[in-house]
Amino acid sequence: MEDNQDLIKLIQSKFQRMSKGQKLIAEFILKHYDKAAFMTASKLGNSVGVSESTVVRFADELGYNGYPKLQKALQELIKTKLTTIQRIELSSDFISEENALKNVLKADIDNIRGTLEKINSNTFEEVINRILKARRIYIMGLRSSTALADFLGFYLNLILDNVRVVNYGVSDAFEQLLRLDENDLFIGIGFPRYSSRTIEALRYAKNNGATAIALTDSLLSPLSADADYTLLAQSNMASFVDSLVAPLSVINALIIAVGLREKDKTSNTFEKLERIWDEQKVYAERDGFI
Known part of the structure; x- marks a missing residue:
């Protein structure tokens, strides 16, 4: 069941052969797959009036090894399809004002845990090697990923002094990548909903011989499709706000x-910086200390 895009068609094709209870589940998913993606088997069963075991058998009927596999397929399906308005409506179903803190922190903990399980340590080490060998390093992340790109660029440039964050402003992104070649490295950062500009820039870098690295949420991500190396960071969140905790942890x-x-x-760099910060009083004094 690797092709999540065919999930809806699969449900439709098997619908007539399903039991009465399974048809209720199928109808609910076809109409509300955005909500079903974040429901437990028990909650989904309660919503349509069937038992939890019927939901599990429904997943088996579709060829999934348990309900969590079906749920994951639904989540992959909706990642790039939900508008911000739909996300707001969805978050109100699963996160209330009273439990926002607990639910969001728990979701971010789950994202960190999922990232630890997914990320490939060998790929991570090879990315470090490529970063240290590159003549120039270009980093690009737009929309909510802008903060991630800026953070990575700020610290890497302090260490390596050959890092450039590609911005989307006065000059076009491709003008900033004009001299990029096989000696360089491009890091594209993107999470659902993926920025088409970042995807295009990563593809451009790859086509010009640069090493292309993607920091994204899935090997099914359009960024991963053209990347030489993909670093995975889970960003699931039933909300209109993107969860960037796990991606930032990978960047750290x-x-x-x-x-x-x-x-x-x-x-040596930070010794010089400490002297500059002290002389220029960059940081506020507190209780007699700087």
């Missing part, structure tokens, strides 16, 4: 790993 790991590889250079 990248920065720290690069800094440890370039330990002497990093120490």
